[in-house]
Amino acid sequence: MKHGLDGLPYFYLLFLLHPGILQGLDSMNSGEVVYIQVQAKGVVGGSVKLECGLTLPDFYIWGYTAPGTENMHAVAYSFLQGTKLQALTKTLGNLSITTDTASLWIDQLPLVAQGLYTYQAFYKNTFQGDTFIYCYVQLFVLVPVSKPYILVSNTSLVEGTPMWMRCVLENGTEPVNYTWEQEDRDGFITKVAESNINQVNITFVNRNHTGRYRCQATNEVNRQYSDHIWLEVLFGPDVPLIDVTPHSVTEQGYSVFEKTTVSLTCQASSNPPSQYTWFYSNSQVHTGQQYNITSILRVNSGLYSCLAQNFILKTYLNSTVTIFVYYLPDGSPTCNIFPINNYTDLALWCLWEGGYPPASLHWSSHLLNPNVKASSPTNITVIQPGARTPHNSTFTCHGSHVVSPTSYICSTTACT
Structure with missing residues (x-):
């Protein structure tokens, strides 16, 4: 017996009548004509059994009506001389009649076997009279789904x-x-x-x-x-994302220290993957996702752009970042003292030019007014009263810059 993918046999019978109606054929009243409707399903190439009773009648006839037609053609019958199969059976599959119930068995079921099968049977009952059965079996031939x-x-x-x-x-x-x-x-x-x-x-x-x-x-x-x-x-590219390593973030962009190695990486999602081109101040400087600048210099400050391209779709997008290169002023702070206010007071002057961003300067001395917190970039001047300044007093100017952890100083002495 053939089986489907679910392990089910390739034939089964669905009865649309009350359970036990077939068993009830043995107790039919004399002269009664019984009508039965049955629905059966079979699978192409499989087997199906069409049955309408549980006992063998005295004589019967099976007929077949093709879908969409009204003409019924004999398939098999039994009368006096045993079962006879008609020529039509050759087109409906491998047909046979069961000897115990006169059920119609079809092997190698073809699609053309689908249709209405009519079973007419006569039961001669010596004690209760004769009984006639009209049984209509609607056969549906199912086709398995092919590989899609x-x-x-x-x-x-x-x-x-x-x-x-x-x-x-x-x-x-x-x-x-x-x-x-x-x-x-x-x-x-x-x-x-x-x-x-x-x-x-x-x-x-x-x-x-x-x-x-x-x-x-x-x-x-x-x-x-x-x-x-x-x-x-x-798809893509998406808007490129630029990462700068190492860096500090400012309001204007990225800051890096002079003479460090800086890596710029560009990422833009795309299929096929993006092709990257780097530009500095509108001039092409590199091709590839990562652009490394070895020992970056102050002259390398400016705008860096990454262009991401999808060559299949002929699409592109770019992003730009600003890099500021931080560097120390040259040398060390310069400091001096100048007389002012008709030589009655002293001006403490300190200068440390250059560098980016500008250096921070401040004066220190025990003689300075502690309430004066003077601090300024590039240059600074503090007024020191001469009357409170002993002869040979020393004042120190401190310079600091974000690039270096070291403090730079210069000192000057007042001769009053």
Whole structure:
């Protein structure tokens, strides 16, 4: 006996009448005509049994009416001289009659065997009279679903465009249910859709639709999977993201120290992957995702742009960052004392020019007014009263810069 994918036999009988009606044939009243309606289902190439009683009648006749017609043709009968099969049986499969109940058995069931089978039987009852049976068996021949295949509007898709996928069957009795599965790049499988419609429509394709797809077709006989197809979604580039290492972030951009090695990395999601070009002050300086500047100098401050391109889609986007190179002023601070206010007071003057950003300067001495917290970039002047300044008093100017942890100083002595 053949079996389907679910382990079910390729024939089964569905009765649409009250249970026990066949068993009740033995107790029919004299002269009664009994009408029975039965529905049977079989699978192409399998076997099916059409039965209308549990005992063998005195004589019977099986007839067949093709779908869409009204003419009934004899299939088999028994009258006096035993069972006779008609020529029509050769087109309906391998037919035989069971000897105990006169049921009709069909092997190697063809699709053309579908139709209405009529069973007329006569039971001669010595004690209760004669009984006639009219039995109508509607046979449905089911076709297993064949292995489906997938048709796609386009296997190379552009993000944002529409597409459709169709699960195509050569054979299979309706109703058929269709299930779609997607396997992404990481091997994760998700169910995309399930419906009795064999087509999936996507209005706006996005990058997450990239992956392997297959469909499953299922009817009441069996289920079959299609082969996988690969869908590639082209997209991008997205807006490039630029990372600068090492760096500090300022309101204006990135700051780096002079003579350090600086790496600029550009990332823009794209399929196919982005191609990168670097520009400094609108001049091309490098090709590739990462641009390294060895021992960066103050003259390298400025605008750096990364251009990301998708050569298949002929699309591109760019991003720009500003890099400020921090460097020390040359040498050390210069300090001096000048008389002012008709030589009655002293001006403490300190200068440390150059550098970026400007250095921070401040004076220190035990003679200075503690309430004076003078601090200034590049240059600083503090007024010291001469009356409170002993002869040979020393004052120190301190210079500091973000580039160096070291403090730079200069000292000057007042001769009063």
